[in-house]
Amino acid sequence: MEEIIIELRKIRKDLDEQRNTIEKSVDKITEQVTINVNNILEEKFKLLNENYENLKEKNENQEKRLYFLEKQARETNIVFFGIKETETSYAHLESNIINFIKEHFSQELDRRDIQAVKRIGKKGEKPRPIIVTFSTLGTKIILFKQRNTLKDTGFYIKEDFPQDILKKRKILQEQAKIEKEKGNLVQIKYDKLIIQENNRKHTSNKRVLSTSPPNYDTYTTESNKQASKKNKTRTPIQRTSSLSEGISKPGMLNYLINVDPKNIPGPSGNKNGNI
Numbered sequence: 001m002e003e004i005i006i007e008l009r010k011i012r013k014d015l016d017e018q019r020n021t022i023e024k025s026v027d028k029i030t031e032q033v034t035i036n037v038n039n040i041l042e043e044k045f046k047l048l049n050e051n052y053e054n055l056k057e058k059n060e061n062q063e064k065r066l067y068f069l070e071k072q073a074r075e076t077n078i079v080f081f082g083i084k085e086t087e088t089s090y091a092h093l094e095s096n097i098i099n100f101i102k103e104h105f106s107q108e109l110d111r112r113d114i115q116a117v118k119r120i121g122k123k124g125e126k127p128r129p130i131i132v133t134f135s136t137l138g139t140k141i142i143l144f145k146q147r148n149t150l151k152d153t154g155f156y157i158k159e160d161f162p163q164d165i166l167k168k169r170k171i172l173q174e175q176a177k178i179e180k181e182k183g184n185l186v187q188i189k190y191d192k193l194i195i196q197e198n199n200r201k202h203t204s205n206k207r208v209l210s211t212s213p214p215n216y217d218t219y220t221t222e223s224n225k226q227a228s229k230k231n232k233t234r235t236p237i238q239r240t241s242s243l244s245e246g247i248s249k250p251g252m253l254n255y256l257i258n259v260d261p262k263n264i265p266g267p268s269g270n271k272n273g274n275i
Contacts, residue, residue, distance in 0.1 A: 076140045077160035080130040
């Protein structure tokens with residue numbers, strides 16, 4: 001009976017050892033699998049990240065390209081506002097624009113100078129704006145420089161900007177208003193705000209600061225304090241004028257007038273005083 005018990009104990013011990021070995025093996029396998037999975041996931045994530053960065057860069061390049069292409073496409077455009085919708089065809093609208101430019105800008109254009117014209121927006125009570133694409137940038141520049149001729153006429157012209165640029169310019173206009181209140185010179189160029197500080201303002205401020213005279217009383221007091229520290233026993237001599245000074249004690253002029261010429265010593269070696 002005891003032998004059976006001993007054998008059973010041995011078997012149990014062997015089973016425990018095997019179980020521990022299996023558990024350790026399972027732990028090692030699990031750890032290795034986890035490491036392998038993590039490595040695989042890390043490599044895949046790295047690959048995905050690289051692909052994402054490449055796509056992001058390509059997308060940014062495409063956006064920049066579209067940005068410049070759209071800017072270039074609208075570069076020769078002018079938007080006209082306030083022109084009544086009396087046209088019945090494209091040719092009629094084109095003729096209206098040519099006549100309008102001749103009347104208000106004193107520029108003789110023909111159909112070759114205009115590449116395209118079209119109204120934008122939905123019909124309503126007010127006349128819709130007209131986008132005019134000119135054949136050359138020079139024609140657009142000449143007309144746009146004369147936009148002030150439309151002042152107080154009810155008509156006006158603007159640059160043709162994309163919607164996202166219009167939103168940016170609207171925000172920039174609010175910032176420009178704040179800068180103008182500060183006295184700075186501002187200018188909006190496409191989608192950028194250029195701020196130039198007003199030099200006159202800074203100069204006037206400097207002049208205002210420099211016009212206030214220094215405090216002479218304080219300066220005199222501090223000078224007297226420093227003099228009193230250096231010469232504690234010396235009393236300052238009060239001087240009224242050069243005349244009183246000459247009366248109170250003989251000056252160099254009195255000495256030269258009253259001196260006897262015979263007593264003036266001559267150069268060394270000449271006892272008679274001859275020069």
